[in-house]
Amino acid sequence: GDSGQTTTSTTSESATAAAKAGKIGVILPDSKSSARWETADRKYLEEAFKAAGVEYDIQNAQNDKTAFQTIADQMITNGATVLMIVNLDSGSGKAVIDKAKSQGVAVIDYDRLTLGGGAAYYVSFDNTKVGTLQGEGLSKCLTDKKADKPIVAYLNGSPTDNNATLFKAGYDGVLKPKFDSGDYVKGPEESVPDWDNTKAGTLFEQMLTEQPKIAGVLAANDGLGNAAITILKKNGLNGKVPVTGQDATVQGLQNILAGDQCMTVYKAVKKEADAGAKLAVALAKGEKPTASSSVKDPESGQDVPAELMEPQAIYADNVKDVVADGYVTKEELCTGDFAAKCTEAGIQ
Amino acid sequence: MSKVKELPGEAIVAATQAPSIGNSFRAYVQRVRGGDMGSLPAVLGLVVLCAVFAIARPSFVTAINFANLFTQGAAITLIAMGLVFVLLLGEIDLSAGYASGVCAAVLAVTLASLGLPWYVCALAAILTGVVIGVVLGALVAKVGIPSFVVTLAAFLAFQGLVLVLVKEGTNISVRDPVIVAIANKNLEPWLGWALYAVCVGVFAAIQLVRATRRAKRGLTADPLSLIAFRVGTLAVLAGVAVFVLNLERSRNPALVSLTGVPIVVPVILVLLVVWTVILRRTSFGRHLYAVGGNTEAARRAGIPVDRLKISAFVICSAMAAVGGIVAASRASSVDPNTGGSSVLLYAVGAAVIGGTSLFGGKGRVLDAVLGGAVVAVIENGMGLMGYGASVKYLVTGCVLLLAAGVDALARRRAAAAGLR
């Protein structure tokens, strides 16, 4: 766990640039909603900042919004001139943005947009698109399985996570028409508090008891997907009921290779991190960078300059893309029994 | 059961005259009416809950749901069983939840990264629990920091430790077939019946031996009829349970067959029996009650209070480790949330609902199992109802209150009768 250690370093190569540049503070939200924050985002951001030779400080609020604000206070106290935040909710996010602004500190919304917050920039994936890919993925797998009027269950993300709302909007956009047309049947639906995988297991077990004929599961990310797969396995239904996911975690990819999971959505976090870091570094140097597009904040109605990345759907046949991208290493993925499946999937 | 001293003719009439089924039953009714409820409220609460859920959702009374109940409640129940020991002393362990997370993470890491055999890894997890217990116990007993503070600090530290072990937030899969089987597989039907036969047989034997031994010494002993009644009740109830669990409950019997007693059931049973014997029939257990009832009196009786406190924390953390292993098995993975969120509160709640006192001196391991069953039935039933998160929280809270209310009102009535 070296990644846990936050580095406050100045790289000597670009000391001249750093001399003028201010310090950048990054606040990550938690480590239980997804593995990505600590394993991917932190790593890629650190690399980007080191390369730019700026001082930085990355901290994780661990799903505690009081801590989130305290960390923001402390970063400003420590001399940060740019903050990049993944908010826990728009309200506390806005409080941080307001306080920072009043002190002349610029703020970038990273991955999650702070509604009504008025951040200087927004960097993310197209989250509705993520949901769309999941919805399309599930239909594809159901078609492959030649399912007839399948009952589809939802395991939504945390009710408090705004991205979860966007994902749902995405997959509803694909699946709702099919429910309406009668091709699919809408099954039970639950939002999993805090993306808690243990709770998700019991929730899904009870869905299945109440509605034994569930034929497809839209799980909002790989952790929730794995919880559903465990229950399906117990009932001998794994591989027969397709399950979706998100984040291309090692666990999710292994489940795909094993045939238990239908698909996941790969978000090339490196791109997101690089884009965010680029904006932050520019701001820290006192520049006014321009963004490629903009997003309309539905609450304030203002346009926020934005950089939006494209997510990619991953099925068994293109798991190798994720490895090739360096997001997951072959060593972690192809352990034990999976070595053979990796070869089969063309991963080298 | 109780030894009655003979009183002069005009003296107060003794509660139990000669033990027989009739008299024992009358004495029991009197005891209950007098306020010594034992586990009745928890059992009553359980029955009411089951009835309500069964009416609201017919799927509640299916074989599959019955089997689900056991696996869903197992981890909490196991942690609660350990907590009983700490609560008996009037102490608390807020860190038991995350301790189970740490131990589960140790299991997952040793399995995944080191590739050791499952029993070595399980042992490592339990040993981790033991070490945790020693440290917590020593801080409480030897240094004298209140257990609330020690375990609050541990609650934080273990959260950090889990993160370190799962590399700051990854999800470690548990794929070892034996470990996964614990919470996901079932005993062969014949094994279920064998287990049943052993349990009922041993119970009958113990009852008989004890009665004859007491009779030989001239102490009041339970009559054969009463023993037969007890053994019969157990045989019928356990028989029905085994029978139902041995029914086919697969959604697709052609594809896969799903029958038998879930493996967690014998795990819980064995631990229940072992800990109950230790609490009730060894001097160690006796001393735990004594320290919880009156620490000073225990100290004056020469009981090594500090050592006892440390042992209680060790048992608690070790049971948390067992709970963690079951949780890891059930989720087939470990993540930073394992043992977190409401695990601890539910476990303490289970012990308390079962009848264990937070102020020490009163409690049984069976309490944890009964209370754990109440908590599991509420979660299970609410899961079937398909409410949204908010309604579910609200209803769960109210149901919990109702279950505890039965108990409280019964005791109230008893207190009004002068017993408390």
Next chain:
Amino acid sequence: MSKVKELPGEAIVAATQAPSIGNSFRAYVQRVRGGDMGSLPAVLGLVVLCAVFAIARPSFVTAINFANLFTQGAAITLIAMGLVFVLLLGEIDLSAGYASGVCAAVLAVTLASLGLPWYVCALAAILTGVVIGVVLGALVAKVGIPSFVVTLAAFLAFQGLVLVLVKEGTNISVRDPVIVAIANKNLEPWLGWALYAVCVGVFAAIQLVRATRRAKRGLTADPLSLIAFRVGTLAVLAGVAVFVLNLERSRNPALVSLTGVPIVVPVILVLLVVWTVILRRTSFGRHLYAVGGNTEAARRAGIPVDRLKISAFVICSAMAAVGGIVAASRASSVDPNTGGSSVLLYAVGAAVIGGTSLFGGKGRVLDAVLGGAVVAVIENGMGLMGYGASVKYLVTGCVLLLAAGVDALARRRAAAAGLR
């Protein structure tokens, strides 16, 4: 302070002869050495923590960080102040965190949807707290369900209630300037000094009046020199604090000026004084201690124990509402997480670290403030250190343990000297 009875010549030497600075100091040292530590351990812990952080991170001792400390610790401290009342009775309120969330949500909803003026909304929030307290208290006192179970149920139910109020997971912004000001704005510098003058003046007056009144009755009274010393100490410490908080602390003074005592400081101060007077100088407060010390004795003395319990829960929930308002102000929003996560454990921890007993009968409102300060300093300092999540949890746990260890070891030593 204490009245000494004259003893025969060969009798044991009394602790305090005539009160004077020298004698009072000697008596204090003896009391501390004898184990009556008062708030010394918490204060010592605070000093050590501050010293360590100041050395590790010079930014810890800046004016801006000093001001941050107050707003960061305010909500937890306020909730802890209320919890002291419940803990004094030997009860617990696990729902205080989410109760603050519910009340904050009521505030936000009435502000946002109904557009009522801020004072009406704040009142509605506090009233909600009062109602919650009445319900919890009645369930504990009248129905007789253990407070752990009642408030565990409430913990779940309130979680659901917050979700209902914030419409299943959105978050409601709080934009009212007055409410937002509470945790985010400061007093005008002159107002800070005025407050300072009033506080010191009133303190001096009370001390003087009490001493002269006791002297008149022929009871031992504190001498002028001792009073002067106390008032002087307060004047210097508070003076330095006000001075520092009135320094310019904006990172960008050209853009915005940031000076003055944070508004939460007088809020906490007023509540601290009011509750302390109620606990120490009214019969209501006296009865709380009595019930916590020996419920049966209190009942026999004719104290209405049930009513007292309900009042304690009302105070606790009302203070939770105040804490919720401050939290809503600080976050400028309310969401389903308000009052959740570790708020409750930190609040109880604050009270316990300050010296309040979980077993009832021992505690002061000041404990909550001191313990709250310890918790806030740990969080604040750890935030400056820039550790990763796992390390931060680990270190926070250890620091908490150390802070509590000072206290425990001191009391241990005292117990060895025969006092407990």
Next chain:
Amino acid sequence: MTPLLEVRGIDKSFGPVKVLHNVEFSAYAGEVTALVGDNGAGKSTLVKCIGGIYPIDGGEIFFDGKPVQIHTPRDAGELGIEIVYQDLALCDNLDIVQNMFLGRERKSGLLLDEDSMEELAEKTLSSLSVRTVKSIRQQVSSLSGGQRQTVAIAKAVLWNSKVVILDEPTAALGVAQTAQVLELVRRLADTGLAVVLISHNMNDVFAVSDRIAALYLGRMAAQVKTSDLTHAQVVELITAGRSGELGLKNGVTP
């Protein structure tokens, strides 16, 4: 003469165990009534029933000839019944003064009047010859057995009550303190109070009491004038429930 306090036909069970059977008992103003009986006879239980600690299963309580309901200790206190219980009920976390005024604190305005309470407590205690208490601001947890007992007695006599019941008040007291308490008991009765004294010490009983009531296994064996009884007769009533013509006949109350 109507008794100031009278109970009639009191029954009391703890669960299946019946502890008091149809007990009659009276205490008269200006008199000391001794309540005697073997260990476990039910003396303390009877007192707790009168004090509102235990609810009674049957029977009636009369105060000054009128039937009254005593459901809580508060009710008893309001009638003017003051009791020193055998299991002294003191709050260990409070000091002597605070314990003595518990439930009836003196106030000036809304706040407690600590000074006048301290003064009064001091006065009462010194009248009971407590010499070794270091400070009346000492917590009662640090008192010796006898000192605790004295505080409990002082607490009860501080009020202008009409009935004072003392359950084995001198059990833990030294020679001098015992004499002082017995003197106090007599003095209280002489000022017109009804005093009930429970004691196992026959010398004390005969020294101060006007009337003796003997409980035997939960039944009232006899309630007779002290002057009509001998030492030996009382012991017989206590240990056998009867003595000659006096007492229980075959377990039936006379």
Next chain:
Amino acid sequence: MTPLLEVRGIDKSFGPVKVLHNVEFSAYAGEVTALVGDNGAGKSTLVKCIGGIYPIDGGEIFFDGKPVQIHTPRDAGELGIEIVYQDLALCDNLDIVQNMFLGRERKSGLLLDEDSMEELAEKTLSSLSVRTVKSIRQQVSSLSGGQRQTVAIAKAVLWNSKVVILDEPTAALGVAQTAQVLELVRRLADTGLAVVLISHNMNDVFAVSDRIAALYLGRMAAQVKTSDLTHAQVVELITAGRSGELGLKNGVTP
């Protein structure tokens, strides 16, 4: 004759308050030594120092002539010192049998031997004429004051100890029970044990003791043969610390 138990120069303070000053005390095998003194004189404190409940500030303890260290109640128990404390230390949540064998349960194999404990407890209790206890499987919380006292005494005499110390054991007992306990005390001494009896009842003291030790305000005023003392002298020693040639002189131990 060397005393079986001897303490020399014991000092004990509670914080700033010094409770025992340089106390000397001996108990001889085969004798009953009465320890008397006013309320708060320090009797119970001395006993608790000997029992390892309180650590001593200074002084030495000798057992059978050899210096010993008593740091915990366990140490005292291992030496064969058995104590009935004034603040009876019983576990309210356990029953009578469980309390009597606490810390020294009988076992058969690894498990408790409940039956033999029940038998033995029954025997011991009936020798102390306890008649009103309904069942020896009753929790001690439901016992009367005297019944609790009896259980505590029975607990102490159950063991083959060498020294038995009883701190006001008869305070709550009835007439018959008191006689029984005094008889027991004498019997224990006659079988060769050293018995220490604390009591405020001079009759009891003179009835059974061989030697009397008087504590006065934390100092040992005198330790003399009972036969050399009169009733009045002992009362004087208790209340004034001296009596003629005997006792403390200007606060200095003789």
